[in-house]
Amino acid sequence: xxxxxxxxxxxxxxxxxxxxxxxxxxxxxxxxxxxxxxxxxxxxxxxxxxxxxxxxxxxxxxxxxxxxxxxxxxxxxxxxxxxxxxxxxxxxxxxxxxxxxxxxxxxxxxxxxxxxxxxxxxxxxxxxxxxxxxxxxxxxxxxxxxxxxxxxxxxxxxxxxxxxxxxxxxxxxxxxxxxxxxxxxxxxxxxxxxxxxxxxxxxxxxxxxxxxxxxxxxxxxxxxxxxxxxxxxxxxxxxxxxxxxxxxxxxxxxxxxxxxxxxxxxxxxxxxxxxxxxxxxxxxxxxxxxxxxxxxxxxxxxxxxxxxxxxxxxxxxxxxxxxxxxxxxxxxxxxxxxxxxxxxxxxxxxxxxxxxxxxxxxxxxxxxxxxxxxxxxxxxxxxxxxxxxxxxxxxxxxxxxxxxxxxxxxxxxxxxxxxxxxxxxxxxxxxxxxxxxxxxxxxxxxxxxxxxxxxxxxxxxxxxxxxxxxxxxxxxxxxxxxxxxxxxxxxxxxxxxx
Ligand code: RVP
Numbered sequence: 188x189x190x191x192x193x194x195x196x197x198x199x200x201x202x203x204x205x206x207x208x209x210x211x212x213x214x215x216x217x218x219x220x221x222x223x224x225x226x227x228x229x230x231x232x233x234x235x236x237x238x239x240x241x242x243x244x245x246x247x248x249x250x251x252x253x254x255x256x257x258x259x260x261x262x263x264x265x266x267x268x269x270x271x272x273x274x275x276x277x278x279x280x281x282x283x284x285x286x287x288x289x290x291x292x293x294x295x296x297x298x299x300x301x302x303x304x305x306x307x308x309x310x311x312x313x314x315x316x317x318x319x320x321x322x323x324x325x326x327x328x329x330x331x332x333x334x335x336x337x338x339x340x341x342x343x344x345x346x347x348x349x350x351x352x353x354x355x356x357x358x359x360x361x362x363x364x365x366x367x368x369x370x371x372x373x374x375x376x377x378x379x380x381x382x383x384x385x386x387x388x389x390x391x392x393x394x395x396x397x398x399x400x401x402x403x404x405x406x407x408x409x410x411x412x413x414x415x416x417x418x419x420x421x422x423x424x425x426x427x428x429x430x431x432x433x434x435x436x437x438x439x440x441x442x443x444x445x446x447x448x449x450x451x452x453x454x455x456x457x458x459x460x461x462x463x464x465x466x467x468x469x470x471x472x473x474x475x476x477x478x479x480x481x482x483x484x485x486x487x488x489x490x491x492x493x494x495x496x497x498x499x500x501x502x503x504x505x506x507x508x509x510x511x512x513x514x515x516x517x518x519x520x521x522x523x524x525x526x527x528x529x530x531x532x533x534x535x536x537x538x539x540x541x542x543x544x545x546x547x548x549x550x551x552x553x554x555x556x557x558x559x560x561x562x563x564x565x566x567x568x569x570x571x572x573x574x575x576x577x578x579x580x581x582x583x584x585x586x587x588x589x590x591x592x593x594x595x596x597x598x599x600x601x602x603x604x605x606x607x608x609x610x611x612x613x614x615x616x617x618x619x620x621x622x623x624x625x626x627x628x629x630x631x632x633x634x635x636x637x638x639x640x641x642x643x644x645x646x647x648x649x650x651x652x653x654x655x656x657x658x659x660x661x662x663x664x665x666x667x668x669x670x671x672x673x674x675x676x677x678x679x680x681x682x683x684x685x
Contacts, residue, residue, distance in 0.1 A: 196508035198493070199538040200665055202657040209644035213637040217647040220548045221526040222255060222401075223434060223464040223485035226409065229253035229399040230633055231539070231549035231648060233528065234556050236260065236413035236438050238585060238595075239577045243273040244561040248625040250274070250408035253399035253633075257436050257551075260413040261585060261595040264423045271410055271430035276304055278393045280358065280406020281375070285385035287312045290319055290341035294330065297322065297340055307389075310374045310382055311344050318351065318374050318382045320344035351376045354383040361386045403433060411466070413438035416450035417597045424454060428463050436466040436488070440499060440581065440599050440613065443475050448482045455483035469530055471507035476516035476527065486526040488551065489516040493532030495554035496579035499613045510545050510657075517546020517652075536635020536681060543636075543648055544655030553577070555632070558622035566621050573621035579614020586610045620683060631681040 220231040230253030234241045238261040241249075246256030258270050276286065288297050288309045301307065308323025322344040330343060350368045352361055354375050365373055365388050375384035390406070401409045411434035414424045424435055435454065439447045451467045454460050467479040468488025479487045492499040492506030500506035507515075509532045520527040529542035530551035542550050556562060557577035566573045578584050586596045587610045599613055622628050645651040660668070670682075 196511040197659070198508040199510050199532060199541050201508070202510060202541060202659055203664070203668065204537075204540060204544060204639065204643055205656045205658055206642045207644040207654055207656075209641060211641045211644055211646055213634075213641040216637050216640040216645070218253075218633065218636060218640075220648045221486075222528075222549060223466060223526060224524070225485065226401075226433065226464055228255060228401040228409075228549070230629070231543065231547075231636075232629065232632065233257060233411070233549055233551040235530070235551050235553035236411075236436055237553050237557075237578075237580050238262070239557050239564055239575070240553050240562050242563045243270045243277075245556065245559070245563075245625065246270070246274045246410045247277045247408060248559075248561045250401045250410065251278070251393070251397040252626055252629050253397075253401060254549075254629070255401050255409055255411055255434070257434075257438075258410065258412040259580070259595070260415060260423065260438060261580065261593060263594065264419065264426050267412060267423065268426040268430040271412055271427055271432045273304060274410040275407050275431040276306075278390055278400070278402075278406075278408050280386075280390060280394075280402075281361075282385045282387075283383070283405065285310060285374075285382070287316075287382065288322065288340050289314070290339065290344065292340045293336055294327065294338045294340065294343070295335040298332075298335055308372055310372070310385060311340055312382050316382055317380045318349065318376050320346040321349060321372060321374060323372060349374070352386070353377075356386075362391060365391075407431070409433040411436055413595075414450075415439070415595065415597045416444075416446045420450060420597075421453075424460070428460055432463060434464045434466060434485075435460075436468065437484075438468070438595075438598060440469060440491075442468045442470040442488070443478055444600065448478055451479065451482040451484050455485075466528065468528070470516060471512040473515040473519045476519040480519060480523045480525050484525065486528055486548075487516060487520055488528040488530045489513050489547070490530035490532065490551075494530075494579065494614070495532070495534070496577060496582065496614045496617065497531065498579070498615060499581070502611065502613050510541060513542055513545040513547050521546060536632045537639065539632065539636050540639030540643070540651065540655075541657070543651045544643070544657065546652050548648065552632075554619055556625065556628065558619040559625040559628055560621075560623060561625045567618065569618060574618035575621055576616070577619045578616035579612075581613035582616045583610060583612050584616045585614070586612065627680070635681055 232254040234249045234256040236257040236259045238259045241256045249256035311320040326343045371388045373386045412427045412432045413436045454465050464485040466486045467484035469490045471491035476487045493509035513529045517527045526548035529547035564576045643655045
């Protein structure tokens with residue numbers, strides 16, 4: 188018989204990090220890391236491409252806080268591209284193609300547009316894109332909503348003494364103009380009066396409020412989105428690219444599938460996608476990582492079966508304990524200078540440190556973030572406590588939603604059947620405790636990581652894998668790690684005992 192047993196695979200819970208001599212102060216560490224070959228971010232955390240985790244609200248909050256979100260793909264192409272658009276327009280140094288409204292539009296149309304994009308006003312342009320006015324909250328304040336269908340934008344917009352700037356205005360001059368005239372929006376116009384851009388005061392405030400935000404060269408928040416590799420996947424990728432997506436994640440449960448590798452190769456070879464970074468995943472071995480790198484991936488995502496909602500390891504009997512998977516994949520990634528993302532199985536901040544020491548550049552989180560305010564879905568009350576739905580993308584609910592189309596079943600390479608009896612789930616559905624705003628959850632996760640870096644003696648992320656060393660532990664060691672011999676009477680914000 189051939190030798191078919193690989194060496195022992197370890198999970199996060201199998202190890203602890205050894206303390207080192209250290210001169211690191213937790214509040215002074217630098218957690219800047221590389222998401223892909225070309226994009227860096229201040230916080231090494233990514234929200235998962237799952238329909239109970241990342242839509243526009245989560246993606247905006249992740250990017251503001253220094254990480255990034257991957258918009259899920261279990262929705263139509265148009266809807267997913269619209270989500271990209273919402274994130275890209277949410278905040279910007281200068282908006283080069285601002286949303287506008289026609290003077291003939293009704294106030295009801297305007298109201299809908301503003302609601303959808305969470306904005307408070309728009310430049311008004313004629314059919315020739317010439318600026319003819321501006322309409323903001325101020326103009327609408329004393330108008331009854333009953334009149335919204337009757338009144339047109341041209342009836343209420345501000346058209347006299349418009350404050351505008353030249354197309355090439357500097358940030359400082361724009362700020363001065365906004366301050367001097369006490370206005371909140373500064374349309375930019377060319378010599379003929381065509382609208383060429385927009386600067387808003389909100390963006391100056393946001394920049395101060397979120398100094399770590401992950402932004403593109405134009406000052407817009409960065410966003411990633413999942414794509415498949417079958418059917419209309421190419422159309423989806425193109426629509427997302429046109430909407431301004433920064434990163435595409437070729438999203439499958441088995442990244443070594445030829446079709447997934449072909450998709451990465453095709454995206455990387457098409458000049459139309461040269462400004463979009465491509466992440467490939469998921470793989471669980473060094474060979475898997477190498478295959479992604481050879482296909483041209485700008486980052487490799489690791490995780491076969493560690494997810495909290497994942498049943499692949501029991502349904503298919505396939506998987507690699509995550510710490511070993513990350514370590515092995517990182518060996519190939521490091522040689523090629525390609526970042527490696529540890530996806531799934533992270534429950535405590537200590538797990539993030541373990542993943543980074545094993546060689547990951549960042550981590551992807553699903554269950555830990557699904558309970559946040561910004562995750563899709565409503566809160567439900569169970570036994571006097573609030574929860575939110577969290578489900579695997581391989582669960583029945585996601586692959587065979589009643590009365591709805593599943594757009595992401597190909598993640599598991601399953602035939603397009605309509606009956607839910609014919610789906611082979613690789614995930615489950617459940618509830619996770621409601622955890623409040625993302626910023627509070629990230630504060631604890633990032634703070635925990637700072638503490639790890641202090642113990643290890645790592646000033647930055649690359650020093651984590653240089654200085655960090657693991658010690659393997661036993662079941663008794665794991666019991667000793669968690670609170671024991673006490674009935675917990677208060678929940679810590681960074682420890683839920685399950
Ligand atoms: P976790 O953070 O442990 O909840 O894991 C999230 C990860 O689990 C996702 O990023 C994805 O890779 C994986 N996943 C998503 N759905 C399923 C499934 O149904 N099996 N698995």
